[in-house]
Amino acid sequence: MSHSVGQVAGFAGVTVRTLHHYDAIGLLVPSERTHAGHRKYSDADLDRLQQILFYRELGFPLEEIAVLLDDPRADPQEHLRRRHALLTDRVDTLRAMAAAVERAMEARKMGINLTPEEKFEVFGDFDPDEYAEEAERRWGDTEAYRESQRRAARYRKEDWQRIKREADDLNARLAALMDAGTPPESEAAMDLAEEHRRHISAHFYDCTYEIHKGLAELYVTDERFTTTIDATHPGLAAYLRTAILTNAARHP
Numbered sequence: 001m002s003h004s005v006g007q008v009a010g011f012a013g014v015t016v017r018t019l020h021h022y023d024a025i026g027l028l029v030p031s032e033r034t035h036a037g038h039r040k041y042s043d044a045d046l047d048r049l050q051q052i053l054f055y056r057e058l059g060f061p062l063e064e065i066a067v068l069l070d071d072p073r074a075d076p077q078e079h080l081r082r083r084h085a086l087l088t089d090r091v092d093t094l095r096a097m098a099a100a101v102e103r104a105m106e107a108r109k110m111g112i113n114l115t116p117e118e119k120f121e122v123f124g125d126f127d128p129d130e131y132a133e134e135a136e137r138r139w140g141d142t143e144a145y146r147e148s149q150r151r152a153a154r155y156r157k158e159d160w161q162r163i164k165r166e167a168d169d170l171n172a173r174l175a176a177l178m179d180a181g182t183p184p185e186s187e188a189a190m191d192l193a194e195e196h197r198r199h200i201s202a203h204f205y206d207c208t209y210e211i212h213k214g215l216a217e218l219y220v221t222d223e224r225f226t227t228t229i230d231a232t233h234p235g236l237a238a239y240l241r242t243a244i245l246t247n248a249a250r251h252p
Contacts, residue, residue: 011046014053030045184243219238220241
């Protein structure tokens, strides 16, 4: 069965001009021509075109493709083995590229430049990515958010571990005040609230007293924050809120 150049172009998804070029350079010469000189391609020609397009997809130059296809030592089975090996290599490469892109996507969600394994090591069950879209929607147009993203993108696992240790230590000292019966309006509690504000400013963005008060309200109105903070000590979120508000009041 033979096919016209237009039909073959449609089958293969190439242009007629491309087929003319392949004919001109001897890469794919049609098996037949009509009396009027029109090209007619056989099924064998289509098989060769399929191989040409396969190698082109992998980036082989036309001259090298011609050498491969015209090698008298290579039978059809050898071509299939070679194509299988090339495809396997391409799949491995694409998988590696996809994994790299996935890691980059994960890192950019919250500006946190960590692998999923490192995130679990640093944050445990808490996944900051769950809050990424919401955070961008609520604060994405603020300079504080943009500054936080810029800083977070520079941090590595060791930086996050250090920041988390500092936060855990601060929460532990607040919990100790609670256990000692120290009121959140006390000087000691306010000092720790001030340390909390400075910790945010040092590592994420300029946390003004107004911003700090907003965070304090969020700690008790958003159960996700409340649950996370209260995991250190029941009632810690409310205690910290009062300490933050009292501390802000002494810095008019």
